[in-house]
Amino acid sequence: MIWNETKECMSCDEMQNLQSVRLTKVVDRVYHNVEYYRKKMQVLGVEPGDINGIEDLHKLPFTTKNDLRDTYPFGLFAAPQSEIVRVHASSGTTGKATVVGYTRRDIEIWSECVARAFSQAGVTKEDKIQIAYGYGLFTGGLGAHYGAEHLGATVVPMSTGNTKKLVTMMKDFEATAIACTPSYLLHIAETLEEMGDLKNIKLKAAICGAEPWTENMRIQMEEKLNIKAFDIYGLSEIMGPGVACDCEYHKGLHVYEDHFLPEIINPETLQPMNEGETGELVFTTLTKEGIPLLRYRTKDLTSIDRSKCECGRTLARISRFKGRSDDMLIIRGVNVFPSQIESALLELGGTTPHYLMIVDRVNNLDRLEVQVEVEERFFSDEIRVLEKLSKQIQHVIQNAIGLQAKIKLVEPKTLERSMGKAVHVIDNRKLV
């Protein structure tokens, strides 16, 4: 079902006109309300008057996660605090969180976008949907929740953590849809299998996102659970889940481009790339009031397809992600940068010991192991002291990234160094 046919099936010309009108407005807004952007534009010698439509997009400055960090916490907000009704935050590259704010209208638009996505997955007000993303600062839980309510579905706010309870309620409530990370869905499927309940559920659709997954994983969970699974994409800087979502034809994710203007650029030269070429995805928010962003570099690598989809939507589609242009990892839906581990280890005093992050998927759940070389200064003849060290490392890492890592102490100089530069990440999940 198409939730908002007027917007989702607009002709190309109409869409570009709408985008142009909205772009000039948002540029005006950030120029006058956000000093940081005003200065950025002045450096480039660009004024709001120079931006007459989307053809002028390339004149605007880029925004990165660093800009959000430099203006922490509220420096990029373009609405007075009295109009901000909610904030969310995700982890930044070096400890400081990335904070985003929403006005009441932003929340409404977000809910609309999530409602569009869930409609693409066939969810209607007749459905009972379990929201099994984390609720809290992470945008996943509340974002999906408000969207599902806006759609009129019956929302069961499960959050994460208690899989047995989730499975029991899935059965007892006869839940027909679920929103969660793809790895969590596979874990749920296994729990159902263990409990002998795979056939006792009424689930029809799963809307999964917040971490990369493969077409094979989608087919695997569709077969196992006898459902349809959909890929939802979003990032808190732009809004949260519901920036794009795939439809029943699974030929790319439809971007709600009346609100989020997508571009593909070459991450090296920063020049725009042609339709179909793979590059870095960049978004300009067109309607956001709380924290509108110009040309935000997502670091996600993908390509864009503007042809009309068999489902009837004209919205541009982005392909499944082909990786990242930075070293960010997504572990259990949480963004993790190796630099965070590095600065956490600095808390042990002195220089950072050599470390290696190993990411695996065990029973369909991501597992992070951090190996740390036991240098002389950490060494002891007592197991108790070494165990304390290992707990301390686990603690500082958990504080930094919010995930519990398994810590393994290893002998000095055993972690690989290639060309003098240490290898810090081994990702065994093979998702791309």
Place this chain on the structure above:
Amino acid sequence: MFIKQLSVFIENREGRLEQVLEALKKNGVNIISLSLADTSDYGLLRLIVSDPEKGKQGLKEDGFSAMLTEVLAIKLSHRVGQLQELLNVICKAGINVEYMYALSTGKDDASIVIKTSDLPKAWELLKSEGVEAFTARDIAKIQ
């Protein structure tokens, strides 16, 4: 009155223990006694050797994490209850035993290596009970 124990950190994987022993052999360091404490990921090898300094040096050259720790090596006799009585004295003084293992001297006695939370105080107490300790020189003479 304390002797130096050689402590080595080894990862719990095939061949590592053997490589430690090889490094010692290469340097002509004789092992008198040893204790291996294992966890799932790593082991701690504690050694009493003929020449601890040389042993440490040799291990470092081969890339191992090794350190020297002071421990107490005491002579006991083969009498039921003697160790218990001595530990009783130490415990009453609020001293904790971190670890302990047997020291093989090749002679007909029963000796142990012990590390406590307060080593000097433990030694004072044991000495007043008439216990004798091995010196580094005693250890070097053990064949």
